Amino acid sequence: MQATVRNDKPVIVIKLGGSMIERLTEEFYESFHGLLKHYHCLIVHGGGPAITALLGRMDIEGEFHEGLRKTTKETLEVVEMVLGGKVNAQITSALARQDILPVGLKGCDASLLTASYVNQEDLGFVGQVEEVKTDLLYNCMQAGYLPVVAPLGKTQNGQTVNINADLAAAAIAKAMQAEKLLFVTDVPGIISEDEVIKETSPEEIESLISGGCIYGGMIPKVQSAMAALSEHLQEVMIVSGEDALIQGDRMKGTKIRATVKERAE
Ligand SMILES: Nc1ncnc2c1ncn2[C@@H]1O[C@H](COP(=O)(O)OP(=O)(O)O)[C@@H](O)[C@H]1O
Numbered sequence: 001m002q003a004t005v006r007n008d009k010p011v012i013v014i015k016l017g018g019s020m021i022e023r024l025t026e027e028f029y030e031s032f033h034g035l036l037k038h039y040h041c042l043i044v045h046g047g048g049p050a051i052t053a054l055l056g057r058m059d060i061e062g063e064f065h066e067g068l069r070k071t072t073k074e075t076l077e078v079v080e081m082v083l084g085g086k087v088n089a090q091i092t093s094a095l096a097r098q099d100i101l102p103v104g105l106k107g108c109d110a111s112l113l114t115a116s117y118v119n120q121e122d123l124g125f126v127g128q129v130e131e132v133k134t135d136l137l138y139n140c141m142q143a144g145y146l147p148v149v150a151p152l153g154k155t156q157n158g159q160t161v162n163i164n165a166d167l168a169a170a171a172i173a174k175a176m177q178a179e180k181l182l183f184v185t186d187v188p189g190i191i192s193e194d195e196v197i198k199e200t201s202p203e204e205i206e207s208l209i210s211g212g213c214i215y216g217g218m219i220p221k222v223q224s225a226m227a228a229l230s231e232h233l234q235e236v237m238i239v240s241g242e243d244a245l246i247q248g249d250r251m252k253g254t255k256i257r258a259t260v261k262e263r264a265e
């Protein structure tokens with residue numbers, strides 16, 4: 001049973017990329033105070049580089065297929081430790097230092113993220129979100145807490161699975177009928193010909209991918225962004241974690257909209 005979506009404040013989902021988490025500043029976390037005045041905020045975090053680093057220290061080689069980490073039983077243990085332990089605690093501690101009330105959640109707990117296998121034969125314990133327990137997240141936010149979700153899921157059979165954080169954030173944003181989805185990463189937006197694109201559309205993104213301008217970790221990000229766009233979620237942004245989230249009175253980065261109303265000059 002899911003709670004009815006309540007629209008007392010719009011929801012914003014913020015995905016913190018593993019590429020940036022180690023470098024996020026106190027100023028960055030402080031800027032959540034501004035967001036919380038207008039939105040119910042929810043964080044979904046990655047941690048890919050930290051997983052790769054710990055696997056390396058254990059002499060386990062990482063292997064990716066189309067941006068998804070091949071996850072054996074042994075790898076899964078490390079993924080759970082890093083995402084559900086280290087990285088989640090790092091973010092909740094930083095928010096708590098700013099007098100924000102974070103609550104760390106693993107997607108595999110309390111049926112928060114029910115998942116199915118992406119391709120068990122090729123990828124092992126890698127999941128995709130089938131259902132989000134939205135009432136748990138709403139109840140936390142309504143009570144004044146900021147949920148910080150580690151992208152782990154549970155299958156119907158109770159197996160924990162590793163979920164790409166971009167895909168998890170998009171699925172959660174969709175299920176929560178979020179108004180905004182932000183991807184915080186280590187670049188100031190989608191870059192083309194040395195310039196940050198201010199606003200773009202799914203059509204333009206498809207051509208940037210096929211032309212090779214968008215590659216690597218940016219591909220699951222923009223694909224997740226496009227999949228999340230809906231009548232509720234009209235805008236996805238890719239922003240840098242180098243600065244505070246809001247600079248002046250706006251966010252800087254690339255805005256992805258279903259249709260680009262006017263081309264920014
Ligand atoms: N057109 C592009 N503009 C900006 N970054 C891009 C582009 N294409 C690929 N990238 C790469 O995407 C990276 C961000 O994705 P990723 O490393 O997966 O970050 P995260 O850990 O935040 O999810 C950038 O550091 C950059 O190397």
Ligand SMILES: CC(=O)N[C@@H](CCC(=O)OP(=O)(O)O)C(=O)O
Pocket residue numbers: 016017018019045046047048049051067068069079126127151162163164165166
């Ligand atoms: C299945 C899969 O690939 N899971 C990711 C989960 C972490 C993640 O997505 O972190 P970033 O956002 O930092 O890339 C992984 O194991 O790296």
